[in-house]
Amino acid sequence: MESFQIDDFAGRAYTINVEEVTSVSPEMVRTLIEIDLQTFAESTFSAYTASTFLQSGRVFLLRADEAIIGTCVCMRSWERPQEATILSMGIRPGWRGRGLGQRFISLVIDRLRSRGLRSVVLFVGADNRRAIRVYQDVGFCVVKEGRDEEAIGAIDALVTLRMPLVDADTEGQVIELPHT
Numbered sequence: 001m002e003s004f005q006i007d008d009f010a011g012r013a014y015t016i017n018v019e020e021v022t023s024v025s026p027e028m029v030r031t032l033i034e035i036d037l038q039t040f041a042e043s044t045f046s047a048y049t050a051s052t053f054l055q056s057g058r059v060f061l062l063r064a065d066e067a068i069i070g071t072c073v074c075m076r077s078w079e080r081p082q083e084a085t086i087l088s089m090g091i092r093p094g095w096r097g098r099g100l101g102q103r104f105i106s107l108v109i110d111r112l113r114s115r116g117l118r119s120v121v122l123f124v125g126a127d128n129r130r131a132i133r134v135y136q137d138v139g140f141c142v143v144k145e146g147r148d149e150e151a152i153g154a155i156d157a158l159v160t161l162r163m164p165l166v167d168a169d170t171e172g173q174v175i176e177l178p179h180t
Contacts, residue, residue: 002107006064006098014064016100018107021059024051032059035071039090044073053087060111062091062104069095072108077121084112086122101134109138113165120165126157139163 003017021028032050037043045053053059053073062070070091077083086108091100112120124131126145136142140161 017063019061021054024054031068032071035090038092044088060108070104082118084117084120102138106138118166121162123158123160126159135161
């Protein structure tokens with residue numbers, strides 16, 4: 001597990017690391033929902049969907065010492081099984097603006113790459129320029145902008161970003177992935 005140090009404004013040092021959730025608990029469901037509500041204007045998860053993603057998706061935690069300060073929820077694409085979709089990534093207020101988002105997403109991408117996934121895609125509100133910049137800074141490219149008329153209930157314009165996880169030399173190889 002890769003970790004690094006960060007100091008707060010009072011000079012206290014924290015060890016920051018990323019870990020993958022390996023078991024579901026009511027506390028973990030509450031934490032996932034809580035960070036989501038601190039990050040987005042509308043809730044992404046109910047207790048049911050949070051529990052489902054914890055069991056069937058991939059959920060990564062950003063920790064400062066023992067405190068969970070961020071979450072990243074990923075799932076596999078049905079249309080592109082060797083592609084992960086980042087459904088949600090959030091960092092608690094008070095921890096933002098320190099470069100943690102870039103480091104967090106980079107470490108999550110490394111974990112997805114190590115599992116043999118070939119690309120990662122995510123969707124961001126077109127007005128969320130700060131998040132778009134974070135993702136572009138770690139290697140994502142904009143592949144689509146605008147309203148998705150096919151998305152039921154979508155009222156905001158979305159930006160679709162994608163990042164290849166394999167280079168051109170290995171792109172033609174078939175990679176067997178473990179069942180998730």
